[in-house]
Amino acid sequence: MTEPALLTLTQLRAGLDRKDFSSVELTSSCLKLIEKHADLNAFIEICEEQALAQAKHADSLLAKGETSPLLGIPLAIKDAIVTAGIRTTCASKMLQNFIPPYDATVIQKLKQEGAVIVAKNNLDEFAMGSSSENSAFGPVKNPWDKKRVPGGSSSGSAAAVAAGLVPGALGTDTGGSVRQPASFCGIVGIKPTYGRVSRYGVVAYASSLDQVGVFGRRTADCATLLQTIAGHDFKDSTSIQQPLPDFSANLETDIKGLKIGVPKEYFEEGLDPQVCDAVKAAIDKLVSLGAQACEVSLPHSQYAVAVYYIIASAEASSNLSRYDGVRYGYRASNPSDLQDLYCRSRSEAFGIEVQRRILMGTFVLSSGYFEAYYLRAQKVRTLIAEDFKRVFENDCDLIACPTAPTTAYLLGEKVQNPLQMYLGDVYTLPASLAGLPGLSLPCGFDSQRLPIGLQLIGRPWDEATLFKVAQAYENATAWKTHAPNLG
Template structure:
């Protein structure tokens, strides 16, 4: 049961092979047994999950079941959930129980899905290894010595380990795609504005986007259809119809024009990863696609631009954590300044403080033009690179990450960690969608193929990913971890 896709589970529920309650109990037991080691969940909401499963079974009994009814999911602990702690991986919000549901949480609940709980993450979504969590690092189920990637590391590891068939993540600079690649699952970052950010704790507002993480592109299509759409509570969500993302999954790839950005195959890319990605491209050629090299000339500016814009927005977004209304407050403050200083010093971890400092600096008087304004200009150039490339090709492909999952504790220097996101970060700056699909292994650690498309081309991306998964079985591989307990 644990290795089935969301789509297979939906069919099994519909066929009455088992109930949502049975499925939920099975997975909760699995979480109970395995997650002590994996640490992929921060909060497991067993009681609420069983209640939701019972409701789903009743709904099914009355013939009202929809495509998601009774399907178990997990939510990255960045999505606000009413009555449930929403920690964002931070000590600052360890005591924060949200009084409201995020829009996507509402939508998933309304669709009858069953949330098993809240998954671990890098604090405030800042990190690429899930080592920056107040709740401790998450292990990669493929190799417990390896990181699962970040910041949606808990969601990726939980799906990979078969604790839950799908989860929501968020992606500000690669936080869905890179952990999906490291854990051998499929993860989609939608177009900016496609999925409401209301109730998603903000890291960098102009880059943050929620999206599905699952075993297959087909499952991602199912989930995206449930969470996408215009939200009156999020002014940056786009008023544009939501198609059935499953409709075009089977479309032929004959004549598909694939661009390989030269800059994504240069220095720093592990040769074994490159080999796996090139093998995947061959699969596409065999499916009738045409491949050509393209250039995204401003690629090298993406990381510097990102590390100006994202921290700038973060420094402002995280100002609300001041110990006054909610969240961590220091003991016995002597005055207001002491309250601010100690609450924030105690509540935030190192990486969060680093980015707040960077962001505060880049926005300060005398530096704003040189950093923030310049970075915004660079951002426009990067976006234009993609728009130009999509004049000639339908999709772009390359590695999701320069290396497979690295060892826990391996990257002590923040800059080397930042360079992990070299292939993912520009996509957020441009606002386009991207998907990572399993495409092989390097020493038992998964490799992800990243596929990029123009704004709102999610249907095409899912189609391109799905056809690949029909031709390969990388996404079907299971880690040894947890297998014997199936």
């Protein structure tokens, strides 16, 4: 059997239904590849036993002639999403032995559809970071160049899909953590509209921004994955009751007449010229396919980095107060008093970036500084969101821009300068703050053969248009045929 894990999800579906291979064979093939490419460090936990049991069950259903889009399909899950009975660490020493007693809603949904969960992906600790270098389990390597970062924080999910170890994976995106690694690893990744997917069982970082997203090597694969996990959940009061369109049904429709807004502020200083050229060429390609492009202005997007690091840090400082060494997680030994138990448990188990954000968040929420920092940031967030609202009402149906200002940088290059690292999120943060869906898809390579990502941002709840445009571009270009050489 050829490596079935390298096929797309659609091809795998057909192969399983035709009985070309079984889910057990497919899952075993993924497990072998995961072991073979362990040097990528894309995984924290491999669930071989459970995965093979799930695959066997899927095979018994397939033998009865049953089928559904993900039945028997192996997937990997970012280790910030809890899985019953499978260790969930969030790449932190704090949760290194945590075995959740329940499944996140998205995991329940995948299991109901018969998907096979093969492994948990490495990430930046508590999803705070853009390179995986904040993981307590060591950094993930970019499959295109193992000296480089895969992006983050859903680093292992993106690297595993790009390397062909699994056909799809779940990630989470708070400020770009699905889109930026998808861009750096040359695959498709989508963060849906805030509220589209339940956050129940997703380890909380910044609750007004966190959203589960998906990775695939093809647009259609992402459409299938998002379809399965989306929908209102009474266990998450921020998930919203909205009609769920059939994302796959309208993938292959014409994009003629669609208006694409090109925000001028996203093509200014700081954008790598090769990324700029590739993204502009991709927009030209969409125009040649019948879309119309027009320049738009999102003047407040330039403040997104400042706003994000105030709001996300504030929410993180609150969310992470639950880790106190009392009930679960890491506990420091021999505490002298209660304060010492709290403080040492937290500082011994949290990495430096997590402590940095907790500190910053505590500061901006503290008496005397709340209005100057947190309240001000919340107001500028309104302005950022209003910019998008205005252009979607007057000018365009979606926005096209770069996903990240550069291609993947070297491991270690930005570790010493957190602000520099934060600035790499400049193009993904605005859509996060506005709660809008954003998709990244491959649109070329730089001179070092590193992938470049095109970001499409849509109206609230309009993931379908992003999928449609991404599919049209994918059909018209050959980037999808490139794969990293893993040696």
